[in-house]
Amino acid sequence: MKAVHFGAGNIGRGFIGELLHNSGFDITFIEVDKHTVDYINKTHTYDVYIINDNYRKEVIDKVCAISPITDEDKAIASIVDADIITTSVCVDNLPKIAGTLAKGLKQRIIQHKEKVNILSCENAFYATDILKKALMECKTPLSEQALDSIGCFPNVAVDRIALSTEQDGIRIPQIETSFELVIEKYKLKDPSSQPIKGAEYADNLSMYLERKLYVFNCGHATAAYLGYYHKLPTIYDALNNKEIHTDVLAVMRESALMMTKKFPFKMDELELFIQKILKRISLKDLHDEVTRVGRSPIRKLSRNDRLIGPAMLTENYGLKNDHLVKAVAAAYLFDYAEDEQAVEIQSFIKNNDIKQAIQKYSEITPNDTLFNKIVTAYNKMNKN
Structure with missing residues (x-):
């Protein structure tokens, strides 16, 4: 069996690549970084280290890599097969890879190939739907009818800590043993199949997507932004600060309580989920920098993402959200100079004010009750 995977970064090699390999697939990575392509093709293997198993080395074989920049024809041929x-x-x-993928899918149609499962394993809501839309809007677009004739597009929820260390100029993935990959079962080519071993196959994906983003990612981001605010370098350091640990736990519980109102989750099962996540992200061996976890704050402060999304929902359900509000304020104070999005936000606040920033980046208006809460929390933290 042959798999094509776009992206050979930490998640690509350390998470999805490992699962595809363990499911019996030979893997072709389509990757723009020349050094990574050359590294994979040198031995047609790559290494992964298991963090919480004494950094045990795992070798992934039967792999190759193709650059869509220099060898697009080969990339297209791999998609066809x-x-x-x-x-x-x-x-x-996703819009950047859509052109090459669309060309490959067109060739599959021309050659009367069977339908193929296409899964976008990104840390976002309904990423496969976003990819499908990009395929309809790229320079070589396919109509929705054409896409449905050649592909099946299940959405996916992903969860794994995948970091990396540098060896000879190459980033080598370092992963945790535990993971969660939940696939939208009814959209698969064969809903009774399980093409990726170790994945869960669910009828209601949205509850898993929101639990991941609004509880796990929300807590993780809170640890990062409060850690940065207190000038602490890593998530481990942040969560070993009593005040921050209390805030992060409270944030996750505020969000979890909201989830019990929206979905058939029980608070006790979500509490177990929270404790499991806190244990995972607070490992000292991760050396996970707060600036990495907090990167791209524009995306993380958008209306439906990990901070504003649960904060808005708690407002809708009439629940407490003081700690979520504090997390949002800390994110607006994230002024890491090497993060382009952080620089943009800070420049906008300097030239306008925090009220304008909240309206621009989080799409919250002064008419929303959450608006003044965030402004008050921001001003208090900024003054301190």
């Missing part, structure tokens, strides 16, 4: 197509390029980059 694929039995499954996956991505992990960051949701913002």
